[in-house]
Amino acid sequence: MFLKNLLKYKDAKNIVFKKLDELIHNNYKRINIIDSWNKISFEDIVAPENLPMFDKSAMDGYALIAKDTFGASENNPIILNLVEEGNLIQNNECMKVSTGMAIPNGANAVVMKEYCIEGDSFVEVRKGVYPYENVSKIGEDVNKGEIIIKKGEIITPYHIALLSSLGIKDIKVYDINVGIISTGDELVDLNDIKDTKDIEELKKKGNIINSNTPMLYSLIKEMGFTPKVYGPVEDNKEKIKNTLLKAIMENDVVITTGGTSVGDRDYTIEAIKEIGDLLLHGVQIRPGKPFGFGVHNLNNRGVPIYILSGYPVALAVQFELFFRSYFRPRKSLYLPLNRNIPSTLGRVDMARVSIINRDNKTYVEPLRISGSGVISSIKRADGYIIIDENIEGYEKGDYVKVYLF
Amino acid sequence: MFLKNLLKYKDAKNIVFKKLDELIHNNYKRINIIDSWNKISFEDIVAPENLPMFDKSAMDGYALIAKDTFGASENNPIILNLVEEGNLIQNNECMKVSTGMAIPNGANAVVMKEYCIEGDSFVEVRKGVYPYENVSKIGEDVNKGEIIIKKGEIITPYHIALLSSLGIKDIKVYDINVGIISTGDELVDLNDIKDTKDIEELKKKGNIINSNTPMLYSLIKEMGFTPKVYGPVEDNKEKIKNTLLKAIMENDVVITTGGTSVGDRDYTIEAIKEIGDLLLHGVQIRPGKPFGFGVHNLNNRGVPIYILSGYPVALAVQFELFFRSYFRPRKSLYLPLNRNIPSTLGRVDMARVSIINRDNKTYVEPLRISGSGVISSIKRADGYIIIDENIEGYEKGDYVKVYLF
Numbered sequence: 001m002f003l004k005n006l007l008k009y010k011d012a013k014n015i016v017f018k019k020l021d022e023l024i025h026n027n028y029k030r031i032n033i034i035d036s037w038n039k040i041s042f043e044d045i046v047a048p049e050n051l052p053m054f055d056k057s058a059m060d061g062y063a064l065i066a067k068d069t070f071g072a073s074e075n076n077p078i079i080l081n082l083v084e085e086g087n088l089i090q091n092n093e094c095m096k097v098s099t100g101m102a103i104p105n106g107a108n109a110v111v112m113k114e115y116c117i118e119g120d121s122f123v124e125v126r127k128g129v130y131p132y133e134n135v136s137k138i139g140e141d142v143n144k145g146e147i148i149i150k151k152g153e154i155i156t157p158y159h160i161a162l163l164s165s166l167g168i169k170d171i172k173v174y175d176i177n178v179g180i181i182s183t184g185d186e187l188v189d190l191n192d193i194k195d196t197k198d199i200e201e202l203k204k205k206g207n208i209i210n211s212n213t214p215m216l217y218s219l220i221k222e223m224g225f226t227p228k229v230y231g232p233v234e235d236n237k238e239k240i241k242n243t244l245l246k247a248i249m250e251n252d253v254v255i256t257t258g259g260t261s262v263g264d265r266d267y268t269i270e271a272i273k274e275i276g277d278l279l280l281h282g283v284q285i286r287p288g289k290p291f292g293f294g295v296h297n298l299n300n301r302g303v304p305i306y307i308l309s310g311y312p313v314a315l316a317v318q319f320e321l322f323f324r325s326y327f328r329p330r331k332s333l334y335l336p337l338n339r340n341i342p343s344t345l346g347r348v349d350m351a352r353v354s355i356i357n358r359d360n361k362t363y364v365e366p367l368r369i370s371g372s373g374v375i376s377s378i379k380r381a382d383g384y385i386i387i388d389e390n391i392e393g394y395e396k397g398d399y400v401k402v403y404l405f
Numbered sequence: 406m407f408l409k410n411l412l413k414y415k416d417a418k419n420i421v422f423k424k425l426d427e428l429i430h431n432n433y434k435r436i437n438i439i440d441s442w443n444k445i446s447f448e449d450i451v452a453p454e455n456l457p458m459f460d461k462s463a464m465d466g467y468a469l470i471a472k473d474t475f476g477a478s479e480n481n482p483i484i485l486n487l488v489e490e491g492n493l494i495q496n497n498e499c500m501k502v503s504t505g506m507a508i509p510n511g512a513n514a515v516v517m518k519e520y521c522i523e524g525d526s527f528v529e530v531r532k533g534v535y536p537y538e539n540v541s542k543i544g545e546d547v548n549k550g551e552i553i554i555k556k557g558e559i560i561t562p563y564h565i566a567l568l569s570s571l572g573i574k575d576i577k578v579y580d581i582n583v584g585i586i587s588t589g590d591e592l593v594d595l596n597d598i599k600d601t602k603d604i605e606e607l608k609k610k611g612n613i614i615n616s617n618t619p620m621l622y623s624l625i626k627e628m629g630f631t632p633k634v635y636g637p638v639e640d641n642k643e644k645i646k647n648t649l650l651k652a653i654m655e656n657d658v659v660i661t662t663g664g665t666s667v668g669d670r671d672y673t674i675e676a677i678k679e680i681g682d683l684l685l686h687g688v689q690i691r692p693g694k695p696f697g698f699g700v701h702n703l704n705n706r707g708v709p710i711y712i713l714s715g716y717p718v719a720l721a722v723q724f725e726l727f728f729r730s731y732f733r734p735r736k737s738l739y740l741p742l743n744r745n746i747p748s749t750l751g752r753v754d755m756a757r758v759s760i761i762n763r764d765n766k767t768y769v770e771p772l773r774i775s776g777s778g779v780i781s782s783i784k785r786a787d788g789y790i791i792i793d794e795n796i797e798g799y800e801k802g803d804y805v806k807v808y809l810f
Contacts, residue, residue, distance in 0.1 A: 033595075037623040048601075051781075053608045100591055100715065102611030141779045148781070156810075157627060158784040161620035161717050165613070165780065167598045186505055190438075193572045196453075203458045206507030208570070215566035218442040222562060310505065312566050331787070331809075333760055333767040335738070355738055360804050362738040374546045375570065376456075376553070379563040382736070399765050404736075404809070405561075 003282035003290060008389065009321075009348040012283040016293050016304075016322045019279070023295070023302040024252050029175035033163045036155045039173035039224040040327055045149040049166050050139035057097040059134040062116055062123055063107035064094040066131040077117075077124040094123050103135055110134035142166070154224075154328065174327065176225040179247030182213045183240055183258040183268055184310055187232040190214065211375070212257040212308075212315055219319055223328055235259065237267040241275055248275075248296045248303045255323075258310035260290040268292075268307055276305065284389060285348045287314040291322065312375040317350050320384075330383070330403035337400055338363035341385075342393040352381035353402060364402055381405060408687035408695055413794065414726075414753040417688040421698050421709075421727045424684070428700070428707040429657050434580035438568045441560045444578035444629040445732055450554040454571050455544035462502040464539040467521055467528055468512035469499035471536040482522075482529040499528050508540055515539035547571070559629075559733065579732065581630040584652030587618045588645055588663040588673055589715055592637040595619065616780070617662040617713075617720055624724055628733055640664065642672040646680055653680075653701045653708045660728070663715035665695040673697075673712055681710065689794060690753045693722040717780040722755050725789075735788070735808035742805055743768035746790075747798040757786035758807060769807055786810060 007015075028042035057063060064080055068091060072078040080094040089095060089106035096118075097103065097110060108131050115127035142148060142162070149159055155173070163171065187210040188202055202209070210232045220227035228251060233243050240259070247254045259268035260281075269292055272278050276296030283291045292307030306323060308315045338356060343349045356363045364385070369377040383404040387393065394400055412420075433447035462468060469485055473496060477483040485499040494500055494511035501523075502508065502515060513536050520532035547553060547567070554564055560578070568576065592615040593607055607614070615637050625632035633656060638648050645664070652659045664673035665686075674697055677683050681701035688696045697712030711728060713720045743761060748754045761768045769790070774782040788809040792798065799805055 164616035211569035
């Protein structure tokens with residue numbers, strides 16, 4: 001009755017990621033950049049223009065030909081004719097410019113107005129400038145044809161500034177609809193809790209409030225995807241099958257929680273075997289061992305099905321390693337451990353850690369955790385480390401790779 | 406005509422943060438937790454219940470009194486009477502339980518079903534368990550009365566799971582409406598660019614596309630606040646004043662961009678002086694020197710006004726240091742520099758850096774940047790360091806405090 005033939009973490013990841021490559025790497029939509037914050041770019045985005053688009057003044061002052069000013073100083077001002085906007089600048093001429101304005105044709109530098117005295121139709125220049133001094137040159141920031149955002153990058157406000165500057169109004173982003181099904185007789189929907197009497201009732205019955213659906217809902221929103229909630233569904237194979245089929249019809253990916261073990265009430269695995277292909281069940285990881293993954297093929301459309309644990313931390317780990325990290329791998333860095341961390345050979349451990357600053361150094365501290373249901377442990381974590389199956393643990397002072405939340 | 410009497414960074418920050426303490430620390434709304442991802446908690450949230458709310462089985466198996474099993478083994482199984490749900494467990498009795506179910510009264514441990522053989526009205530137990538083995542104890546995760554989320558914390562999916570589990574349906578979050586006004590004759594709205602002809606036209610006129618408004622819009626959304634766009638407004642003091650007054654009426658904070666220097670077209674500072682109090686203008690930081698800050702008092706309601714640069718990077722830095730960091734300070738850590746970074750005494754430098762992993766160590770690499778308009782530099786950054794005004798720079802190998810984007 002134990003889970004048998006546990007897959008290695010790497011093998012399980014390969015199976016899952018290959019299916020994602022195959023089935024949902026093509027789901028995108030085109031959206032206005034103003035709505036693109038936190039979405040994932042679906043393509044390499046190439047600059048259609050240089051940035052700046054033309055040589056610009058970086059200062060308020062006078063545009064001129066640099067060599068006309070060579071040798072100018074407080075004691076040796078140089079006099080240039082002031083010409084009107086729209087003219088070509090020739091030797092011994094200058095034109096008034098504000099910060100950000102295009103440099104007039106013929107000019108190749110700007111002298112700051114603080115070093116000038118303007119007369120009626122002339123300007124006294126009291127400082128020499130070299131060619132392109134105080135000029136933002138065309139293409140200085142971005143070259144036309146350059147890739148400015150890579151496929152898979154998360155869109156930040158700084159990307160949005162850059163896209164705007166270049167006149168790019170919409171972009172392709174990943175568009176993944178994810179159906180969420182929590183299963184379990186013991187689950188009560190948060191919306192059905194009206195007051196503390198309902199809580200007392202729930203305790204008496206030994207029920208619990210469904211926290212997995214709200215957690216997955218927000219995890220999916222956080223990824224820039226679109227969640228849709230089904231259930232919670234009681235432990236009844238037919239009901240689970242029907243809800244699965246509905247969710248498969250309406251989404252690109254379906255995630256279930258609960259019923260992943262081999263207990264009397266664990267119907268999810270059975271339900272998926274009956275309506276689709278179960279590709280794996282059980283992985284050598286901790287927490288998260290009873291992870292399952294399958295595919296349902298409907299009208300030539302394959303829908304990946306994630307079968308996650310009912311325990312919130314196991315669920316969060318499975319979601320992180322097998323779903324989120326495919327689309328949004330975490331930033332990682334190497335930091336020293338501030339105490340030993342043991343691990344069991346033959347199994348990959350995903351250890352939640354906090355980041356500690358002390359005496360101008362930064363350390364990784366493994367969180368002390370008991371029980372895989374302890375959601376407060378993952379709440380407190382700043383990140384996690386993956387301890388490989390052939391490592392018995394790390395010692396204080398070892399540098400470990402931390403994936404930052 | 407230079408900016409004079411530049412304030413020290415710390416003094417400027419004090420002025421701004423004190424005003425925020427005074428004026429907008431009370432803006433909150435109550436929202437459903439399902440909408441609370443990425444919002445900022447407005448209060449310490451206390452657990453109204455223990456979690457788990459009762460002793461729960463951590464395994465599928467049989468609940469019993471631990472000492473009845475002492476000495477049990479494969480070769481020496483112990484026989485217990487199997488009783489129905491709803492009964493009190495007494496010595497030599499057990500009850501079938503599934504993972505997550507409440508432990509029946511009288512029982513204090515669970516033996517996994519893999520070590521049992523169930524008969525008609527009895528169970529053979531082939532393994533001893535100690536008290537509370539395979540039991541998730543009441544309050545093991547969270548104690549009633551414990552603070553589970555602190556005021557100022559960003560709400561994550563893991564928080565949402567915890568709040569759900571405890572039956573908390575809504576929470577108070579910061580609710581800040583921010584009006585955005587970009588100023589500048591040269592600005593063209595992105596929505597007015599229909600095709601490449603418009604881009605060619607814009608280049609000919611020396612105009613640029615307004616990227617500051619979209620950047621601020623998404624920076625504010627990213628903070629969990631509500632942006633509202635005004636303008637862009639041309640360089641005309643009356644028009645700027647009128648737009649400011651409208652934005653002040655309709656928002657809790659107003660942010661302007663452009664017109665912060667002392668050039669002929671820099672009307673924003675003048676406009677704010679006429680309709681409110683300018684509290685500071687010019688700070689010893691780089692980039693971002695021409696930062697200004699004021700307050701408008703309308704019907705006993707004070708509205709902070711941020712006067713930011715038109716240059717995107719200066720703007721981004723000012724926004725980060727004087728607005729975002731008040732509500733959402735970045736995670737920071739100490740990492741060694743992989744090359745020298747010079748700085749000028751008497752001025753705080755905000756240097757954009759990237760994080761480099763090499764040979765299982767992590768280093769900070771200052772980005773090479775030319776010109777404060779270079780938005781691609783901040784796009785590439787993984788974080789930043791603040792170089793104090795009394796430091797001439799850092800050397801390769803020095804540990805510096807990095808604030809992570």
